[in-house]
Amino acid sequence: MASAEEIADAYADWRARSNGNERLRKMVRGWNRIVHLHTTDTDESFTLSVLDQELSALTRGGVGQPDLIVTGSSEDFCDMFWGDLNPSEKYMSGEIKLAGSGEDVMRLDAISMVAFLDQ
Amino acid sequence: MTDRRADTGGHAVGEQSVPATHHGGEELRRALGLRTVVSTSTGLAFAAVEYLAAAGLVVYVAGDSAWIAIGVAGLLALLAWGFFGELNAMFPTAAAIRLYMKRSMNDRSALTITFTYMTTIVLVIAADAFIVGTALTHAFSEPSWVAALWILGLLGAAVASNLRGVRIAGGLQDVATYLVLAATLVVGVAALAKSHHALRFPLSPLHGHSPASFIEAVALGVFLFSAFEWVTTSAEEVRHPAHIHRGMLIAIGALFVVTSLVATSMSHVLDHQQLKSAYPQLLLGRAAFGQAGLWLMAVVTAMTALNTFNGGFITASRFVYGTAREGSLPRQLAALNDRAVPWVPVVGLGALSLAVALVVALTHSWQVLVAVGAGLEAMIYAVAALCTLRLRRRAPEHPRPFRVRGIAVLGVAGLVIFSVLALVASLSVDGSFNPAPLIIIAVCAAISASYVLFVLPKVQAAEARRRAATGRRRPPRAVPVDPGTGDVPPAGA
Numbered sequence: 001m002a003s004a005e006e007i008a009d010a011y012a013d014w015r016a017r018s019n020g021n022e023r024l025r026k027m028v029r030g031w032n033r034i035v036h037l038h039t040t041d042t043d044e045s046f047t048l049s050v051l052d053q054e055l056s057a058l059t060r061g062g063v064g065q066p067d068l069i070v071t072g073s074s075e076d077f078c079d080m081f082w083g084d085l086n087p088s089e090k091y092m093s094g095e096i097k098l099a100g101s102g103e104d105v106m107r108l109d110a111i112s113m114v115a116f117l118d119q
Numbered sequence: 120m121t122d123r124r125a126d127t128g129g130h131a132v133g134e135q136s137v138p139a140t141h142h143g144g145e146e147l148r149r150a151l152g153l154r155t156v157v158s159t160s161t162g163l164a165f166a167a168v169e170y171l172a173a174a175g176l177v178v179y180v181a182g183d184s185a186w187i188a189i190g191v192a193g194l195l196a197l198l199a200w201g202f203f204g205e206l207n208a209m210f211p212t213a214a215a216i217r218l219y220m221k222r223s224m225n226d227r228s229a230l231t232i233t234f235t236y237m238t239t240i241v242l243v244i245a246a247d248a249f250i251v252g253t254a255l256t257h258a259f260s261e262p263s264w265v266a267a268l269w270i271l272g273l274l275g276a277a278v279a280s281n282l283r284g285v286r287i288a289g290g291l292q293d294v295a296t297y298l299v300l301a302a303t304l305v306v307g308v309a310a311l312a313k314s315h316h317a318l319r320f321p322l323s324p325l326h327g328h329s330p331a332s333f334i335e336a337v338a339l340g341v342f343l344f345s346a347f348e349w350v351t352t353s354a355e356e357v358r359h360p361a362h363i364h365r366g367m368l369i370a371i372g373a374l375f376v377v378t379s380l381v382a383t384s385m386s387h388v389l390d391h392q393q394l395k396s397a398y399p400q401l402l403l404g405r406a407a408f409g410q411a412g413l414w415l416m417a418v419v420t421a422m423t424a425l426n427t428f429n430g431g432f433i434t435a436s437r438f439v440y441g442t443a444r445e446g447s448l449p450r451q452l453a454a455l456n457d458r459a460v461p462w463v464p465v466v467g468l469g470a471l472s473l474a475v476a477l478v479v480a481l482t483h484s485w486q487v488l489v490a491v492g493a494g495l496e497a498m499i500y501a502v503a504a505l506c507t508l509r510l511r512r513r514a515p516e517h518p519r520p521f522r523v524r525g526i527a528v529l530g531v532a533g534l535v536i537f538s539v540l541a542l543v544a545s546l547s548v549d550g551s552f553n554p555a556p557l558i559i560i561a562v563c564a565a566i567s568a569s570y571v572l573f574v575l576p577k578v579q580a581a582e583a584r585r586r587a588a589t590g591r592r593r594p595p596r597a598v599p600v601d602p603g604t605g606d607v608p609p610a611g612a
Binding site for chain 1: 145146147148149210212213214217218221284286352353355356433437440441442444445446453455457458459461591592593596
């Protein structure tokens, strides 16, 4: 299990990487969304948002009404934000669950892919 | 079949208490309601190819009794609805098909079947491009070769709008679908009323036909309902999970009413030559309202393509993207453009559909396309029956908010009936024995299986090498974490 602090550290790295990627900023133009993360093992909630092409800081708790809800283990979130885990693999195996529109799911996955693979 | 979803109850998330829904107790800001689920399910099934399939079905049964074959097909669609309802309730995700197939058979078989099934999307898009192109060519009284330009233009526009990330909003999709259904109903009723003849054999489907012909009519009838289940890929965006199986049920009812009426009115007012044309719906429109009716049906045909192109391109390209991201297809297929659209699958799907549509336009073999689609759909319904049966044994404890009653009987019945229908549909074209559809399906399956057996291991090995070369970025833990709470113990503890 990863602690909330570990998730926050991992997210901070992901955020810096994403916000510093010009191509990614283009990809999220006009895509302002609230995303809730929920850990299944530690039963914690976090909120991140994308506003004006920037990822916000991570907030503890579910804040605001979400466009997208991601549910997974704390370890998976941590590994995902560090770029060590391919979220699509976990999603296809049912270990990470999503709720939200297909388009929003695509964009969120695009962030994780472009941030680390620059594909 | 029964709906056994339990109330999830309220759930506090963070600082606020939010209404109970299926997403762990949270309400999404944008979620699909039942109306949009029904329009999506109906709209995906009611492609332009429906008109040709309905006209083709009439050949196999006596005159006006096509509705009986469609009714039997509708009952079979209800059986398929039960299987998809249960599987979707178990795995309410866009990746459901991968999950339930993987868990009920091995991953290689699951991938082979899924890739083969995806061929249906190419066929439906190609068929719709061909039908809309041909209908517009006829409506404008242009020479037949102009249809190729329409096809090119339609698919080009579909690819361009997809690459720009344009999606039809739920509201517009609702309006388009319900307008198509309403206009088709009005035209069907008006054509029947204006014929001034009583129905000839409304209750005798076998009059002058063999039981084998009736079975072929039912196999084609199943195709009229096909793709209603594609709405299950929207399971993550609905307001309530029950909307999916309820929406599919309503869609099957709506499809039965509209397609029965279309088939009956076509058989009543069109002659054999007209039924075999590539635009029987335009001729039905003309029979109902003269030239205005023909134009009305031309517009309606074009509107059906909105749903097909929108749903088909998104479903197929996102599936290919997801599978490439998962590592089961080359990673180049997951490349995104600046609008976060997987451009390689979109362009590839457009090119493939264009090639198929042009071949169909040149060879006038649209009934082969219909038979391939009917065979593939019946095949996937048989697979759904098999998965439902197997998962009952392999994962008896898995929550099933919706389950089929009497699965031991219905599951086996579905497996046998849909397998037979798949074979029947793929061995007959236009009332005669023709193995071309079966050969096409077999070639698609062989290509899929060859990829899974011979190419996939190399793709996976390349991905594993890439990951190994990258190394882990996550720093090692300096202090052990309390396994009970997940907390880092305070300093000095």
